[in-house]
Amino acid sequence: GAGVSQSPSNKVTEKGKDVELRCDPISGHTALYWYRQSLGQGLEFLIYFQGNSAPDKSGLPSDRFSAERTGGSVSTLTIQRTQQEDSAVYLCASSLVPGSNQPQHFGDGTRLSIL
Amino acid sequence: TQLLEQSPQFLSIQEGENLTVYCNSSSVFSSLQWYRQEPGEGPVLLVTVVTGGEVKKLKRLTFQFGDARKDSSLHITAAQPGDTGLYLCAGGAGTALIFGKGTTLSVSS
Numbered sequence: 001g002a003g004v005s006q007s008p009s010n011k012v013t014e015k016g017k018d019v020e021l022r023c024d025p026i027s028g029h030t031a032l033y034w035y036r037q038s039l040g041q042g043l044e045f046l047i048y049f050q051g052n053s054a055p056d057k058s059g060l061p062s063d064r065f066s067a068e069r070t071g072g073s074v075s076t077l078t079i080q081r082t083q084q085e086d087s088a089v090y091l092c093a094s095s096l097v098p099g100s101n102q103p104q105h106f107g108d109g110t111r112l113s114i115l
Numbered sequence: 116t117q118l119l120e121q122s123p124q125f126l127s128i129q130e131g132e133n134l135t136v137y138c139n140s141s142s143v144f145s146s147l148q149w150y151r152q153e154p155g156e157g158p159v160l161l162v163t164v165v166t167g168g169e170v171k172k173l174k175r176l177t178f179q180f181g182d183a184r185k186d187s188s189l190h191i192t193a194a195q196p197g198d199t200g201l202y203l204c205a206g207g208a209g210t211a212l213i214f215g216k217g218t219t220l221s222v223s224s
Contacts, residue, residue, distance in 0.1 A: 004157070031210070042119075042203060042214035043158070056211060091157055100207025101146035101165055106157030 002026075004107035006092050012113045015084060021077045021110045025094030032075050033095075033104060034067060038088045046090075049075060050098050079112075087114045117142040119206050121215035128194055128222055136189045136218045138204035146207035147180050147187045151200045152217070158203055161189075194222045 005024040013019055025032050031050055035043040045059040049069040060066070064082075069075040079086055089111050093104040122137045138147070146165040150158035162171050164180035164187065171178045175198075177190040187204055199222050205212040 033211070035214075042121075042216040043205075043212075045211045045213070048210055050210075056209070059211075093157070098210045100210055100212055101148075101163055103148075103160045103163065104212065106159070108155065108157050 004092055004094055004105050006090075006107035006110050008110055009108065010111045010113075012115065013082060014115050015082060017082055018078065018080045019082055019112065021079075021090050021112070023075045023077070023092030023094075023107060025073065025075070025092070026096075026105055027073075029094035029096050029105070030072065031095045031098040031102070032069060033093045034075070034077050035091045035093065036088045037091055037109070043091060046077070048098070082112075082114045084114045087112055117144075117206065117208055117213050119204055119213055119215035121202075121204060121218050123218060124216070126218060126220050128220075130195055130222055130224045131193050132222075134191050134194060134220070136191075136202055136220075138187045138189075138215055140185050140206060142206070143184050144206035144208065144213075145184075147184070148205045148207070148212065149178055149187070149189055150203045150205060152203060153200045158201075191220075194220075196222050196224050198222050 034046040048056040064080045067077045089109040091109045093106045095102040149161045152158040167182045167184045169180045175192045201217045203217045205214045
């Protein structure tokens, strides 16, 4: 596709359930990033992929959070045993090559609500 | 821990006014990016500055990177309702970006 695609756009689930969030980056982009945006907060870095490897997962808030990327393309962010504080917008971005001076192209995010 | 502080947090102005948004840190960044985000959408890159003292202009928007690469500013001339949105600065730190909390701008006609 032309841009970064994320699904679902909205997810409502009960506390304690597991959720999977999907990101389809721009074709050919080697770097992929996950961020979390809570109300009134900026974007919080979660994890970065170069190809299928995650050289930097320092932002994952707990071991309930995990992510993988397959085929150098699609990535899935999984949250196990969800808690109410996990409610936020989860944003995915990709860039052609890694590097903090590279433009990052964002999807429109998944709005996650934990009841 | 590297932090970026943005000010003001909220700004409500009339069409035609000028405004400046600030992004400050005690840390040095290799680059500084500015993004604009509208409700329900992801941030969209406006500009990247990499050299201390650099000034870039994008139509009515002027971006400046501080000489010491610790701060940046965004100046909008003659604001229009279409400029309404959340403006985010992001500092380069390795391969990741450190984002400020943003400035919410509302321009009324």
